[in-house]
Amino acid sequence: MSELGNRALTRRRVLITGAAAGAALCSPAIVRAADNDIRIGFPVPLTGPYGTEAQDQVRCAQLAVDQFNAAGGLGGRKAVLLSRDDKLKPGEAATRAIELIEKDHADVIVGSLSASVQLAVNNVCKQRRVLYNSISQSDQITAMPDWSPYTFHEALTPHVTAGAVGRYAFPRFGKRVAFLSADYAYGHEMVAGFRAVGAPLGIDVVADISVPLGTTDFSTVLPRIAAAKPDILCICNFGRDQHVSIKQATDFGIKRTSRIVVPVLLYTARVAGGATAFDGVIGGTSYYWGIEKTVPSAKAFNDRYRAANGGRVPSDYGALGYGGVYAVLKAMKEAGTTATDKVIATLQDLHYDAYKGPQFYRPCDHQSVQSVFIIESKSKDMADQYDVFNVLATDPPNVDALMSCKAEGHA
Amino acid sequence: MAGLTPDLLAMQVFAGLALGAVYVLMALGMSLLFGMLTVVNFAHGAFYMLGAYGAVALLGYGGNFWVCLFFIPLAVGLVGMAVERVLIRPLYGRGIDYPLLLTFGLAYVIVELVRIGFGTEDLPFDTPAALTGAVNIGIGYFPLYRLFVIAVTGVVLVGLWLFLERTSYGLIIRAGARDPQIVRILGIDVGRVWLVVFGIGTGLAALAGLLAAPLQGASPDMGDSILAIAFVVTVVGGMGSLLGAVLAGLLVGVVVSLTSLVAPEAAQVAVFVLMAVVLLVRPQGFFGRAGLMS
Numbered sequence: 001m002s003e004l005g006n007r008a009l010t011r012r013r014v015l016i017t018g019a020a021a022g023a024a025l026c027s028p029a030i031v032r033a034a035d036n037d038i039r040i041g042f043p044v045p046l047t048g049p050y051g052t053e054a055q056d057q058v059r060c061a062q063l064a065v066d067q068f069n070a071a072g073g074l075g076g077r078k079a080v081l082l083s084r085d086d087k088l089k090p091g092e093a094a095t096r097a098i099e100l101i102e103k104d105h106a107d108v109i110v111g112s113l114s115a116s117v118q119l120a121v122n123n124v125c126k127q128r129r130v131l132y133n134s135i136s137q138s139d140q141i142t143a144m145p146d147w148s149p150y151t152f153h154e155a156l157t158p159h160v161t162a163g164a165v166g167r168y169a170f171p172r173f174g175k176r177v178a179f180l181s182a183d184y185a186y187g188h189e190m191v192a193g194f195r196a197v198g199a200p201l202g203i204d205v206v207a208d209i210s211v212p213l214g215t216t217d218f219s220t221v222l223p224r225i226a227a228a229k230p231d232i233l234c235i236c237n238f239g240r241d242q243h244v245s246i247k248q249a250t251d252f253g254i255k256r257t258s259r260i261v262v263p264v265l266l267y268t269a270r271v272a273g274g275a276t277a278f279d280g281v282i283g284g285t286s287y288y289w290g291i292e293k294t295v296p297s298a299k300a301f302n303d304r305y306r307a308a309n310g311g312r313v314p315s316d317y318g319a320l321g322y323g324g325v326y327a328v329l330k331a332m333k334e335a336g337t338t339a340t341d342k343v344i345a346t347l348q349d350l351h352y353d354a355y356k357g358p359q360f361y362r363p364c365d366h367q368s369v370q371s372v373f374i375i376e377s378k379s380k381d382m383a384d385q386y387d388v389f390n391v392l393a394t395d396p397p398n399v400d401a402l403m404s405c406k407a408e409g410h411a
Numbered sequence: 412m413a414g415l416t417p418d419l420l421a422m423q424v425f426a427g428l429a430l431g432a433v434y435v436l437m438a439l440g441m442s443l444l445f446g447m448l449t450v451v452n453f454a455h456g457a458f459y460m461l462g463a464y465g466a467v468a469l470l471g472y473g474g475n476f477w478v479c480l481f482f483i484p485l486a487v488g489l490v491g492m493a494v495e496r497v498l499i500r501p502l503y504g505r506g507i508d509y510p511l512l513l514t515f516g517l518a519y520v521i522v523e524l525v526r527i528g529f530g531t532e533d534l535p536f537d538t539p540a541a542l543t544g545a546v547n548i549g550i551g552y553f554p555l556y557r558l559f560v561i562a563v564t565g566v567v568l569v570g571l572w573l574f575l576e577r578t579s580y581g582l583i584i585r586a587g588a589r590d591p592q593i594v595r596i597l598g599i600d601v602g603r604v605w606l607v608v609f610g611i612g613t614g615l616a617a618l619a620g621l622l623a624a625p626l627q628g629a630s631p632d633m634g635d636s637i638l639a640i641a642f643v644v645t646v647v648g649g650m651g652s653l654l655g656a657v658l659a660g661l662l663v664g665v666v667v668s669l670t671s672l673v674a675p676e677a678a679q680v681a682v683f684v685l686m687a688v689v690l691l692v693r694p695q696g697f698f699g700r701a702g703l704m705s
Contacts, residue, residue: 051531052533055531209675210676211671211678212678214636216627216636216637217627219554220667220671220675223426226552227419240533243535243628248626248627251556251626253552253554268533272532272533273628274537276537276543
C-alpha cells in the first residue's frame, strides 16, 4: 500500500516537474516593456494564410524601432515593439488590442493585416482614444462611420491600387474581364475598385467569382473562368491564397488565352509561388526593393534590412510595417511627447520620406498619400533570387487618385 | 456570365473527382486506423503536412520528386509506427477518447516542431517538370499533374485492396480488426499488426500531403483544412469502411465542385450540409457498422 502510494506520488511529482519544465520551455518570448518605454502594440496574423507577410512586418517594424532607439529615442526614452499574433481573426485581434492597451499600456497601436481585422482593431482604439496606424489595405477604414480622428492609414487603399492597376491593364490587354476574389472586405473592395475604373474604359465583366478566404484549391472554379475566355483574369486575393490561385490558374492553362492581373502583387507570394507560375503576372504594389536605384530612402531602408536579415530584401507589406512605425515615432520625436492628441496633431502635418519617397497624411481622413508602382513578375534575366519584378510604371503621390473626402462621408 | 455548356458541366464533375482523389487518400488512412485500431487520429493532418515538409527537406538534399514519392510515405510511416509504439499503444483498451485527445495534442506538437525547424513561412514547391502544363482531355484543358494525382490514388487503392484481400498478412489484419482476442489466442502478435496498420495509415496521409504540395506549396498549417474534410469523408462513408472512404471522398469532391458552379462562396459549407443530411438519414454513414463508436 505504502509502496503504491509512493509510486503514485513519484509519478505525480514527475508529471508536475515535467509540466513545469515544459511550460518554461514553451512560454513564448513575449516582450514586455519597462515603465519608461514607448510601447508600440503590433497585432499581426503571425500564423495562418498571411503569416509569411506578417512575419516580415514584424522584422521591418523592429528595424524602425531599432533605428529610433539608436538615434537616442525620445529624449532618452526607448521604444519597444510589442508584437502579438491576431491569427487573422477580428475577435482575436480585438482581444489582443485591448490587452495591449489596458495591460501593456501601449502608447500607440500599429498593425493588422486584413481589411476586416483592422476594422476591429480600429474600433477598439477608437473607443479607448488610442492612436492607431493601420498597415493593410481598406477603403472602409478611412471612411465614415469607421474612421475616427485616432485612425491613420499607412497602407494604400483598394480604390487607389485597383485604380492604378486598372488604368494600366484594361487599355493594354483587353476589355473582357473575369474576377476571382476572396470573399471578404479586401476582395470585394478590390473588385469594386476595378469596376469603378473599368466602367468608363468600357470593360465587359464575363465572370465574377468569389471564394472563401483561405481556399487552397481553386480547381473547381477555374474551368468556369477558362470557359468564359476573358482577356484579363483579375485575381483579388492576398497572401497564401494569391500564390496558390496563381499557380493553379497557370496549371489550368489560363495564361494561354488571358493575362493574369492582381491588384497587389506580393513579393512574398511570388517567392512562395515560384517564377514559372508568376511569369507575366502584373499588379500594383506600394513598394518593391528594386526602386532603390532611383530612391535614396529605399536604398537606406533595404541596406538596413539586409544587414539585419542576412542579405535578404524586405517585402512590400513588410515595408508598410516599417513605414507605419517610422511615421508614428517620427511624429512623437517632433512633438517631443507621446501624448496622443499632440502626436495626432504632428502626424497630420507630417511630410516624411521613410523608405519609398515623399509621403504625407491627407488631413480629412489621415490616408497616407504615396506613390503606387505597377510591376510585372519575370522568369528570365534575373540578376539574383531577389530580382523578381520589373517596375513598369510609377504613379507619383496624387491626392486626386484617392476617393474624395466627401465620398468617404467627411465634412 | 458564361452559359452552362455540357462540356463545362462534365469538366466540373471531372475536377470534382480529381479533388476527391486527395480526400480519398486522406480518408483511407483515417478510416483504416479507426476501423482496425479504433483510433480517431486527430494528428492525421499533421502527418499530411509532414509528407510535404519531408519532401521539401529531401529535395533540399538533392532528391527529386520521384524519390520523394517513394521514400517520404515510407519515412513518415516509420514516424507513425514510432508514435504508435510509444504513445498510442499504452492507450489501447481505454476509451475511444484517450487516443483522440493524445493525437489532438500530438498534432500541435508536430506542427510547432515543423515551425521551429522550417519557419512559419510558406515554402515553394515546384510541380515536377515532367508533369507541368495542361492537356486537352476532350472537354477542355486540365492540368497534367492533377491527372497524375488521380492515377497515383488509383494505384494506391488497387495496391491496398490486393494487400488486404489477397495476402495472408492482410487476412491477419482483417481478422485482428474483427476479433483481436481470438487472433491473439491463435498465437499471432496483434501488437505488431497494429503497428504496421498505423504505419500504413500515416504513410497514406504523408503521400496525400506530398501530392498536395505541388498544388498549394508547403505550410505548417496545411493539414488543418484537409483534416476537417477528411473527417467529413470518413463519417459520410462510414467510420472504418474503406469502400465508404473511397466513395464518400469522390462524392465530396463532386459536391464541392458542383456547388462551386452555382455558389462558390458556399462550396465549403455544402460539404458540411452533405454530412448533416447523411447523418440524419443514415447515422452510421454509407457503409459503417452501427454502434462502432459506442
